Amino acid sequence: MTPSLAQVVWLRRLRAILYRRWHHTTIQRTGRNNIVRLNDSLLRQCKIELTGNDNTLEIGAGARLWDVTIRLIGDHLHCRIGSQCRLIGGQYQLEDRGSRLEIGEGSTLFTPVVSVLEGGSIRFGQDCLVAYSTDFRNSDAHSILDATTRARINPAADVDIADHVWIGNQAQILKGTTIGPRAIVAARSVVTKAVAAGTLVAGVPARVIRENVDWDHRRL
Secondary structure (H helix, E strand, C coil): CCCCHHHHHHHHHHHHHHHHHHCCCEEEEECCCCEEECCCCEEECCEEEEEEECCEEEECCCCEEECCEEEEEEECCEEEECCCCEEECCEEEEEEECCEEEECCCCEEECCEEEECCCCEEEECCCCEECCCCEEECCCCCCCECCCCCCECCCCCCEEECCCCEECCCCEECCCCEECCCCEECCCCEECCCECCCCEEECCCCEEEECCCCCCCCCC
């Protein structure tokens, strides 16, 4: 007898629950109305913490997370990891009120540090590839003030990374950055401004090395 679609979905979710327990994934919730939706994602030795109120973590179908730490500390925070994503290691932290992190379907990230603060957002598009030990942040995390007026001069600014972007080892993607589709960021680069679609950038700060490029996961 062929199982129904509902039965298949139920069996996949049951397998995911057992897998998470067997592989020591922990989920801690402190506060009110904190929601975690894991679907049938497989989590291995992950640590998830939601502290505050009205926070949401959603991980899409078929996602795989190994040794990942996710922390939502504040109120009205939202983190969505798309279906078929692969996250290996790394720390993902949302703080303050209303901050948002989105990782598009089919993206792969290795050991990044991702910090979303001050009610801002960081977005990764679909099919992105992020190499080891990268750093993404929408805020400096501390205030720089004009010494006379005491006005803050380093406000937070969102980060937006389009579909099919490749970011090399130890790159830093700083606040206010937009990266267009098919772009490539070379290893150890520091990106401080917009990167156009289909360009290769490198250096500190990053500058255009070549235009009209694309990339492929395969070694063609």
